[in-house]
Every structure is written in C-alpha cells, then in structure tokens.
Amino acid sequence: MPFELARTIGYRAIWMSALLLALSTNGSTQGLTVHDPGVRGGNAGAGEALPGISGAYNNLFVAGLAKFSQEDQVVQDGLGPRMNLNSCGGCHAAPAAGGSSPKINPQFAFVNSADHGNNTLPSFITRDGPTREARFKKTSLGNRTDGGVHNLFTISGMKGAQGCVLQQPDFEAELARKNLIFRIPTPVFGAGLIEQIPDRVIVDNLNNPTVQPEKSRMRVGGRVNVVVSGNTRTEQIRTQGEPNRNGNDGTIARFGWKAQNKSLLLFAAEAYNVEMGISSELFQTEREENPTCQFRPTPNDFTDPTKVGTFDLLSDIEKFASFMRLLAPPQPSESEPGGPQSIANGRNIFKKTGCVLCHSETLKTGNSVIPQLSNQTAHLFSDLALHQMGPNLDDGISQGEAKPNEFRTPPLWGLGQRLFFLHDGRTKDLLVAIQEHRGGKGPLASEANEVVKRFDRLSTKDKQDLLNFLRSL
Ligand code: HEC
Numbered sequence: 214m215p216f217e218l219a220r221t222i223g224y225r226a227i228w229m230s231a232l233l234l235a236l237s238t239n240g241s242t243q244g245l246t247v248h249d250p251g252v253r254g255g256n257a258g259a260g261e262a263l264p265g266i267s268g269a270y271n272n273l274f275v276a277g278l279a280k281f282s283q284e285d286q287v288v289q290d291g292l293g294p295r296m297n298l299n300s301c302g303g304c305h306a307a308p309a310a311g312g313s314s315p316k317i318n319p320q321f322a323f324v325n326s327a328d329h330g331n332n333t334l335p336s337f338i339t340r341d342g343p344t345r346e347a348r349f350k351k352t353s354l355g356n357r358t359d360g361g362v363h364n365l366f367t368i369s370g371m372k373g374a375q376g377c378v379l380q381q382p383d384f385e386a387e388l389a390r391k392n393l394i395f396r397i398p399t400p401v402f403g404a405g406l407i408e409q410i411p412d413r414v415i416v417d418n419l420n421n422p423t424v425q426p427e428k429s430r431m432r433v434g435g436r437v438n439v440v441v442s443g444n445t446r447t448e449q450i451r452t453q454g455e456p457n458r459n460g461n462d463g464t465i466a467r468f469g470w471k472a473q474n475k476s477l478l479l480f481a482a483e484a485y486n487v488e489m490g491i492s493s494e495l496f497q498t499e500r501e502e503n504p505t506c507q508f509r510p511t512p513n514d515f516t517d518p519t520k521v522g523t524f525d526l527l528s529d530i531e532k533f534a535s536f537m538r539l540l541a542p543p544q545p546s547e548s549e550p551g552g553p554q555s556i557a558n559g560r561n562i563f564k565k566t567g568c569v570l571c572h573s574e575t576l577k578t579g580n581s582v583i584p585q586l587s588n589q590t591a592h593l594f595s596d597l598a599l600h601q602m603g604p605n606l607d608d609g610i611s612q613g614e615a616k617p618n619e620f621r622t623p624p625l626w627g628l629g630q631r632l633f634f635l636h637d638g639r640t641k642d643l644l645v646a647i648q649e650h651r652g653g654k655g656p657l658a659s660e661a662n663e664v665v666k667r668f669d670r671l672s673t674k675d676k677q678d679l680l681n682f683l684r685s686l
C-alpha cells in the first residue's frame with residue numbers, strides 16, 4: 214500500500230474510532246464539536262466563610278449555617294401550612310450549602326419520604342430535574358394579573374397536623390393553560406459582597422462613558438430595578454382596586470432573578486415565609502390563615518431575649534442573613550477545564566464578544582463594618598441591572614420595575630459547578646443558555662441579540678475557550 218493511502222486510512226480509522234467512542238460515551242459527537250465541558254470536578258470551592266473570618270463572627274457564621282441547613286417540622290417549627298420545602302439548604306444545596314439545585318431534587322424526595330402527608334407530586338417536579346418554585350401569570354379564577362408564588366405542598370396529612378385539610382393548587386390545569394412559570398434557586402455565595410455594593414457604583418458602571426459607544430453599537434442598554442414605594446405590584450393590579458402591599462425605600466434592589474429584593478434580611482424573611490411558610494418579625498402574616506392549620510403562634514420565628522448570651526437570642530431570619538453575608542464567593546480554577554491558556558483566551562473572548570457589556574467582570578463594595586466586605590472587588594460578572602431579553606426568556610411576570618421580558622444579569626461566579634441554568638432551569642448546557650439569550654425584533658428585541666450573533670461567528674476554538682472559561686468560574 215502506498216504510504217500516503219495508508220496514512221489516510223490510518224487517520225480515518227483514528228477519526229472514526231474517536232467518533233464512535235464519543236458517541237458511545239456521551240450519546241453525541243461531544244469532543245469533536247464545541248461543547249459545554251460540564252460540571253467542573255475537584256472540590257466545591259464554595260461553602261466556607263469569607264477568608265479571615267474568625268472568633269465571634271465565625272461562630273455567628275456556624276450558627277447561621279446550622280439554621281440554614283435545618284429541616285423544619287410541622288408542629289414545633291411552624292412549617293407551612295403551604296410550602297415548597299422544609300429547609301433553605303435543601304434548595305440552596307449544590308455544590309455546597311448556599312448554592313443552587315442539587316443533582317437529586319429534594320422536592321421529589323420530600324414528597325416520597327415517609328411523612329409526605331397527602332401531597333402528590335406535580336408533573337414538573339422530577340427526580341433529576343431542578344428544584345422549582347411555581348408562579349401563576351394570571352389568577353386561576355378570572356384573568357387578572359397574579360405573578361405570585363403558589364406553593365407546591367401543604368402540611369395536610371403530615372404528622373402533627375391533625376385536622377388540617379388543604380388542597381394543593383391544580384397545577385396540571387394551570388400548566389395546560391400555559392399559566393405557570395418556574396424559578397430555580399440563585400446561589401448565595403458571595404452575597405454579602407453583592408449586598409455591600411453602593412447604588413452609586415452600580416449606576417456608574419451602567420453608565421461608564423468608555424463603554425457607551427460599544428454598548429450602543431451592540432444595542433445593549435440596561436436599567437436598575439428601583440422598587441418605588443407602594444409600587445411593588447403592577448399598575449394593573451393597583452387600578453383594579455387591590456390593596457397596596459409593602460413598598461420599599463426607592464433604592465436599587467439587586468437580589469433575585471429580577472433584582473426584586475433589596476437586602477439579605479429581606480430575602481431571608483421572604484423566603485422563610487414564601488418557600489417554607491414560616492412567618493417572622495419582617496413578614497408577620499401567615500400566607501395561609503386557615504384556622505384549623507395553625508399549630509404555632511405568629512410570628513412563628515422571633516427574637517428571644519431570654520436567650521441572652523447565645524446566638525439563639527437572634528431570630529432565624531437574622532441567622533440566615535448573617536450566614537449568607539459571611540459566605541465566601543466561589544473560588545474559580547486557573548487550569549480546569551482545558552488548561553490555563555484556553556481559560557485565559559476564553560476570558561478575552563468573553564470581553565471581545567461583548568458578554569461583558571452586561572456580565573461586568575467586577576464591582577467594588579463600599580464601607581462595611583465587616584472588613585472582609587469593605588472596599589473589596591467582587592468578581593461577580595454582573596452589572597446587577599435589568600435587561601430586556603426577548604420572547605424566549607419572557608416569563609410574563611412583573612416585579613418592581615422589572616417587566617415580563619426583563620431580567621437581572623445573573624452573576625456568573627460559581628458557574629463551573631452549576632447544574633441548571635436560566636431562571637427556570639430549562640437547560641444544563643451552557644451553549645443552550647447562550648442561544649436562549651437571542652430573540653425578538655424591534656422594541657421587543659433581546660438586548661443580547663448582537664452579542665449572540667458575534668458569538669456565532671467565533672471560531673470553534675474561541676467558542677470552546679469561552680466555554681472552558683465559563684466552567685472555570
Ligand atoms: C423551594 C426552594 C427554595 C427554598 C426552600 C429556599 N429558596 Fe431561596 N431561592 C429559591 C428560588 C427559586 C430563588 C429565586 C427566586 C426569584 O428570584 O424569583 C431563591 C433565591 C434566594 C436568594 C436570592 C439570591 C440572589 O442573589 O439572587 C436568597 C438570598 C435566598 N433565596 C435565601 C433563602 C433562604 C434564607 C432560605 C430559607 C429561609 C431559602 N432561600 C429557601 C428557592 C428556594
């Protein structure tokens with residue numbers, strides 16, 4: 214056989230076996246085309262206290278972590294009567310306490326556990342799917358704006374909840390009429406740094422004059438979510454004669470998928486009430502007031518001055534907020550996946566492509582009583598602002614100033630260890646997450662359209678380097 218021919222056949226054989234190997238291990242041609250390298254191996258690089266936290270502050274962190282991880286019970290803890298799960302740590306679990314959805318959905322395990330009460334599992338909660346919270350776009354009766362969280366489970370039939378009879382909402386009917394949207398947990402690593410970024414820094418970054426020409430060329434805008442006092446529900450609801458509920462102070466809100474909440478204490482108290490059904494000094498009212506389902510006085514969680522000298526003096530919501538505030542940001546890897554050169558090039562491509570026009574690499578914190586939070590650079594990859602994201606991502610819900618098609622640029626730190634992406638956890642694949650940024654025309658166009666077009670034109674190598682960079686975070 215002539216040498217050239219032998220070499221061609223040899224190459225072809227190697228190529229074919231590589232293809233077959235890729236097909237047999239991954240069910241796709243992964244390895245030959247651009248692909249999301251998947252969850253980065255190695256240690257979590259998250260879940261610890263801020264570096265240098267010690268003494269009383271470390272004890273507070275440990276007490277907060279214990280409360281955050283605790284699974285609450287019906288009678289003694291005031292769980293429910295309606296809830297989505299029985300612990301913060303269940304939903305904020307991966308890759309460590311404070312994170313996002315774990316591999317095996319704890320909501321699935323909760324309903325299938327020994328004491329699951331009369332709950333049935335909604336079809337959109339699966340064993341391997343993301344932990345979810347469900348919102349209705351419109352009210353189930355009539356067609357008025359809703360937007361609120363409707364809890365998946367009730368305590369009905371659970372140990373200690375004798376006499377309480379509640380029905381779960383008819384999720385399948387709402388699903389059939391396309392009235393349901395989902396949200397997955399946002400991780401809280403580094404949340405103390407995010408909380409400590411002054412409004413001024415967010416606005417200056419958004420209006421940074423050196424970036425403006427590039428932003429207008431790429432048609433990227435953005436605005437902050439200012440929760441105007443008395444305007445936290447939509448205009449429509451107010452004009453329909455609903456009571457005005459819980460306004461804020463007119464400063465920039467920054468936590469949550471729509472940057473709808475101002476502070477960690479506020480989010481902790483809201484989550485305690487909305488996700489777990491536990492009322493507190495900040496949210497006094499039980500969301501389900503059926504008198505046969507109350508097994509503990511309200512508020513369920515409170516400050517206890519008789520516990521002076523211990524952290525149990527603090528209410529649970531203060532403990533949650535302290536834990537999250539003192540939780541370190543995720544540690545990126547310098548070499549995994551793909552090696553340091555690929556990651557360094559990926560970081561450049563991330564900037565050159567324009568991802569950075571929304572996912573700002575860093576923001577600086579202001580003065581804080583906690584030195585580790587004071588004048589620090591947060592490598593969060595977010596401008597904490599709202600952007601119009603087009604019809605693919607539009608969820609039909611308004612929160613504060615955020616319209617249905619507007620979302621906060623999510624911080625990308627910790628992406629390397631994340632399992633599910635986008636507000637409803639619709640994908641595990643970074644390539645899909647990027648493509649979903651695209652859509653819409655004219656006034657409804659996604660602000661990321663031009664950037665995704667640029668991404669599409671990148672070489673295979675640059676695309677792969679960008680994905681490696683994202684998974685190194
Ligand atoms: C059933 C799952 C679930 C439970 C339980 C849960 N969360 Fe969450 N958490 C979520 C979801 C979903 C979001 C995103 C909500 C949104 O933006 O619409 C979230 C977002 C957050 C955020 C915002 C972080 C950011 O930067 O955007 C904080 C803070 C938070 N949760 C704290 C808590 C605390 C504290 C508890 C316990 C009291 C808790 N959560 C319990 C699902 C859960």
Ligand code: HEC
Nearest residue numbers: 568571600606620621622623634635636646660661664668
């Ligand atoms: C116009 C602003 C904007 C631009 C430009 C942009 N993003 Fe995003 N990005 C967002 C917003 C907003 C979301 C959240 C959308 C949602 O969940 O509905 C998001 C979500 C993501 C997510 C999922 C994060 C999570 O927590 O689930 C990834 C990954 C991501 N972007 C990467 C990129 C990359 C890579 C680029 C450049 C090719 C890019 N983005 C360009 C605004 C932007």
